[in-house]
Amino acid sequence: MKRVRSHPLSRQCIFKAAMFGSLLCAALLTQAEDLPDDFASHTPLTLSGEGPWYSLELPLGLQLNARQGNLNDVRVFNADGQAQPYAITLGQPQRAADETPVAVKWFALYNSDDARDAEPRIRVERTPEGTLVEVQPQGEIEAGEEVLRGWLLDTSAIKAPLDQLILDWSTEREGFQRFSIEASDDLQHWQRWGEGQVARLSFADELVEQRIVTLPGRTARYLRLLWSTPQSAPTLTSAQLVSTRPGVLPLSWSPTINGRVEKPGVYVWQLPVALPLERMKVDIAQPNSLAPATLYARRDSNAPWQMIDSGLLYRLTQNGQDAVQDEMELPGNVVQQLKLEVDDRGGGLGKDAPKLSFAVRATQLVFLARGAPPYSLAIGNDKIKGASLPLSTLVPGVTPEKAASFGKASLGVAPVPAMTPALPAVSGPDWKRIGLWSVLVLGVVFLGWMALSTLRTSRSK
Structure with a gap:
């Protein structure tokens, strides 16, 4: 073979x-990779600070050039046309701390000696606003048989979340003081907030104290402190609370857009692109205007209108100064059309549709700079898929402190956005x-x- x-x-x-x-x-x-020529507009970037990560605040005027409301069509390119890895994050509300402790009233909670570990039963007297005036044990306790079980704090005057509790007590009690923390709004139903511990120790003519207890950062009208061992419950001399107030949500506002009159008292606005709106503002040009109004929104012209908010819009002149209420809130849903129905019994907003501006949550883009500068921001492509990474993936081990050390990127001469609705892309090969x-x-x-x-x-x- x-x-x-x-x-x-x-x-x-x-x-x-x-x-x-x-x-x-x-x-x-x-050839199939993202290329600069695939995008409608480009804006040069100027870098400052230390890299390799740089953060850029995206103004809403620039976002209006996007063809996709979720910003899938945003890229950063270097001088060689290479796309840079990036992450997009939304601004988070920062809680502004009120560092000044607020003193509150406290009331002793007593039990009888044979029921010292039971939950105290009380009767209270309070004002219509909920402020406590008097707290007494429910039922008769003979003199000499009462046992101090804990303390009831009246926090009804504090409307903000409670972050810290600061206690002081009589000097004859030293050592560690342990207690449970419960919260209520009606003195009937109690929610457990965890455990607390304070301490006062004398050592070598020095006094060591731990008087601050961390709270979970929630609101409550009343707090109840119940000592683990009633016989060791100290006599309080002061109770203070440190609270925080919710910060303002960072927003990015658009230029004004024109609307149309659907019928008398009904105005409609078309946004250039569908966006997750947080607020809207009506330009009330005529003084002494008063307009009870209802706001509606929808994703597109084929969807039904959904009522979003109702309220009173006005521009009133008093003592030579204007008092203005021209904003309404939205829940952050993605919408592209807004409609305002105005009750003309208040005088309305005029025969022409007023101009309108809208706001979304501030958006930040963080990218990892590689290759040769200069860098540019590209936007505008209705077919491309999103390439944003989670920030924790783009920046391993990211922390707020590390994020604060990122370099800064700023926009050069940005293209002027067209404030008319973008025409839908013609479907074709x-x-x-x-x-x-x-x-x-x-x-x-x-x-x-x-x-x-x-x-x-x-x-x-």
Whole structure:
């Protein structure tokens, strides 16, 4: 039996064909990457501070150039046209701490000696606002048999979340004082807030104190402190609370847009792109305007209107000064159309639709700078997929302190956004994608033809 040996030429041809196929696929994959020319607008970036991470505040005027409301079509490119890895984060409300402790009233909670571990039963007298005036044990306790079980704090005057409790007590009690913390708004239903511990220790003519207890940062009208061992409950001399107030949500406002009159007293505005709106502001130009109004919103013209808010809009002149209420809140849902229905019994807002501006949560883009500068921000592509990474992935081990040390990126001369609704993209063939796939298919066919020809030649020899 004659053994057929592979000809060196055939092996060489097969190797060349494989190399050609690999280079062809690599070229096609390179062409399929995000390219600067795929985006409608570009804005140069100026960097300052230490990298390699840089943060950029995206103004709403620039976001209006996006073709996708979720900002999937945002990229950062370097001088060589390479896309940079990035993350998009929304501004979070910062709680502004009120560092001044607020003194509150406290009332002793007593039990009888034979029920010292039971929950105190009390009767109270309070004002219509809920402020406690008097707290007494429910039922008769004979003199000398009462046991101090704990303390009731009246926090009804504090409307903000409670973060810290600061206690002071009589000097005859030293050591550690442990107690449970419970909260209530009606003195009937109590919610456990955890455990607390304070301490006062004397050592070598020095006094060591721990008087601050951390609270969970929630609101409550009353706090109840119940000591773990009633016989060790101290006599309080002061009770103070440190609270925090919710900070203002960081917002980014748009330029004003024009609306249209649907019918008398009904105004409609079309946003350039669907956005998650947080607030809207009506330009009330005429003094002494009063308009009870209801706000509606929807995603597009095919969706039903959803009522969002109702209230009173006005611009009133008193003593030479204007008192203005021109804003209404939205829940942050993605919408593109707004409608305001005005009760004309208050005089209305005029025969023409007033101008309107809207706000979204401030948006920050963080990117990892690689390659050669300068860098640019590209936006505007209705077909591209999102490439944003979670911030914890882009910046391993990120903390608020580390984020504060990022370098800063600022916009150069930004393109002026068109404040008219973007026309929907005309659906049609994507010739660029079709061309790339056509070349790929032809390359595979050519590669197969070369391999088959080489195999036939080898067999014939």
